[in-house]
Amino acid sequence: MAEQFIGKLSEFSDGDRQILRIGEDEIGVFRHEGEFYAYSNFCLHQGGPACEGLTIANVEERLRPDKTSMGLHFTNDMNFVCPWHGYEYDMKTGCHVKDKKVKLRKYDVVTRGNDVYVVA
Amino acid sequence: MSSPEPARVKRSTPAPRRAAAASDAGMSGQDKANFIKAMMDGVKPKAAAGAKTKPAAVKPKKVVLLRKIPAPVRVTRPSNPASDEALALAAALEAKLAAGDLGALTPQAVQALMRALCRFYSANVGAGDKYPVVEGRMSVTGTDAMIVCGALLKAVDLQVFELGMWQSWSAV
Numbered sequence: 001m002a003e004q005f006i007g008k009l010s011e012f013s014d015g016d017r018q019i020l021r022i023g024e025d026e027i028g029v030f031r032h033e034g035e036f037y038a039y040s041n042f043c044l045h046q047g048g049p050a051c052e053g054l055t056i057a058n059v060e061e062r063l064r065p066d067k068t069s070m071g072l073h074f075t076n077d078m079n080f081v082c083p084w085h086g087y088e089y090d091m092k093t094g095c096h097v098k099d100k101k102v103k104l105r106k107y108d109v110v111t112r113g114n115d116v117y118v119v120a
Numbered sequence: 121m122s123s124p125e126p127a128r129v130k131r132s133t134p135a136p137r138r139a140a141a142a143s144d145a146g147m148s149g150q151d152k153a154n155f156i157k158a159m160m161d162g163v164k165p166k167a168a169a170g171a172k173t174k175p176a177a178v179k180p181k182k183v184v185l186l187r188k189i190p191a192p193v194r195v196t197r198p199s200n201p202a203s204d205e206a207l208a209l210a211a212a213l214e215a216k217l218a219a220g221d222l223g224a225l226t227p228q229a230v231q232a233l234m235r236a237l238c239r240f241y242s243a244n245v246g247a248g249d250k251y252p253v254v255e256g257r258m259s260v261t262g263t264d265a266m267i268v269c270g271a272l273l274k275a276v277d278l279q280v281f282e283l284g285m286w287q288s289w290s291a292v
Contacts, residue, residue, distance in 0.1 A: 002178045004180065004181055004183050005183065006185075007185075013190070013191055014191060015190075015191025015192065016188065016189070016190055016191050017190075019185075019187045020183060020184065021182075021183070022181050022182075022184075023181035023182065026186070052187075052189065054257065056257055056258060057258045059261055064220060071217075071264075072261040072263050073261070
């Protein structure tokens with residue numbers, strides 16, 4: 001594993017994504033709220049392009065103390081969704097939102113000055 | 121008594137024949153030389169081969185950008201007094217909702233606001249100014265959108281089928 005230069009920091013606006021092939025691996029690199037996250041682009045469900053679908057916040061139902069619903073709300077946790085069959089992964093961990101044992105391969109992202117590297 | 125027949129020793133193919141075999145396989149001159157050398161020397165075990173060579177330096181992998189997916193573009197325009205009032209009202213309603221105060225607006229007030237917003241948005245789209253009706257994908261949940269869309273269709277006695285027909289036939 002070595003640091004692979006993928007581009008300049010200025011090339012990534014917040015919310016941008018890049019899909020890269022590094023050696024034999026296909027990797028999705030996200031920039032979200034100033035942080036970089038990189039995961040394998042192969043969905044653990046059926047090998048779809050996991051990093052190329054919607055990015056959408058987690059949805060939770062808020063309840064009053066008596067358990068009546070206050071409706072559905074978006075939380076601050078961002079997810080990305082495989083466009084093939086809707087497998088949804090946590091942006092910060094790569095874990096499936098429902099089953100934490102299902103986890104995409106994560107790659108470290110290093111920024112050095114204005115340069116961005118993926119460790120792959 | 122006849123002398124016993126000498127044991128037969130299986131010999132490997134002579135070198136000239138090996139060269140002929142390599143030639144038949146369509147190899148280049150260098151390939152032939154390497155092939156013959158390998159046959160004469162034998163293939164070295166991995167461990168022995170590794171012991172004599174220096175560990176290879178980590179080569180940088182080839183990085184290929186397959187595609188860029190930019191962040192959704194936000195529609196922003198200079199504000200005006202009417203927009204400021206609308207934004208303040210929207211913020212107040214969101215705060216009431218977050219506090220669980222679902223009775224903050226009477227049904228008549230909700231109906232008036234919904235009517236005004238529907239007509240205002242529709243008039244803009246009709247005039248060619250077609251911006252997203254809500255900002256981003258996380259302004260309203262899918263459930264919110266379906267409840268409101270369904271209620272609007274029901275209010276004007278339209279079916280989803282008719283909506284689909286209109287969307288496929290119209291340019292809006």
